[in-house]
Amino acid sequence: MISPQQITAVILAGGRGSRMGGLDKGLQTFNAMPLALQALTRLQRGGGVGPITINANRNLAAYESFGVPVWPDSLRDYAGPLAGFLTGLEHCETAFMLTVPCDTPLLPLDLAPRLARALEAQQADIAMASAPEMDADGRLQVRSQPVICLLRASLLESLLKFTQHGGRKVDAWTARHKTVLVPFDLPGDDVRAFCNANSLAELRQLENPPA
Numbered sequence: 001m002i003s004p005q006q007i008t009a010v011i012l013a014g015g016r017g018s019r020m021g022g023l024d025k026g027l028q029t030f031n032a033m034p035l036a037l038q039a040l041t042r043l044q045r046g047g048g049v050g051p052i053t054i055n056a057n058r059n060l061a062a063y064e065s066f067g068v069p070v071w072p073d074s075l076r077d078y079a080g081p082l083a084g085f086l087t088g089l090e091h092c093e094t095a096f097m098l099t100v101p102c103d104t105p106l107l108p109l110d111l112a113p114r115l116a117r118a119l120e121a122q123q124a125d126i127a128m129a130s131a132p133e134m135d136a137d138g139r140l141q142v143r144s145q146p147v148i149c150l151l152r153a154s155l156l157e158s159l160l161k162f163t164q165h166g167g168r169k170v171d172a173w174t175a176r177h178k179t180v181l182v183p184f185d186l187p188g189d190d191v192r193a194f195c196n197a198n199s200l201a202e203l204r205q206l207e208n209p210p211a
Contacts, residue, residue: 010087030207065149086159
């Protein structure tokens, strides 16, 4: 079995925050706690990972105050979450790396163990979370969550080549490797676990769901 100490977790907080009016998303509060710190706390409570780090490109001192290493993108110009993947792999000293976004404050506590079991069972390169989302007709559909992945650190060379040739989309890169989708739709799973906040209004709605 993959042990927690074999997994480095990277919290992706390096975006522009365009849909939040340019605010640094990871520092916006959810229940009085910065989003990135909320993600860090969820990962620590789950106990399924070893080292935890943050990928951020501004306000580095604020992120460093959370007590974990902070790594800015190695690619320029806010190249998106895949830049965070690359930066994480460049610094990763364990066999596996878990990526999670900073704007998903209700991540499952058992996220890492479930992804690890699936990756090992399928001998895959990447285990990607999938979760229920409401479609345009109001029906729940299980959809992949491309930035929530457990992957082998040995994929660094592949990702480096992909980004050097201009690749920027996470799913376009993961499609090149054996990827197993791991559904989080079991009884007892929180249907809001992978809800993300792209605006302050969405953040407040997630913080205070309707009764």
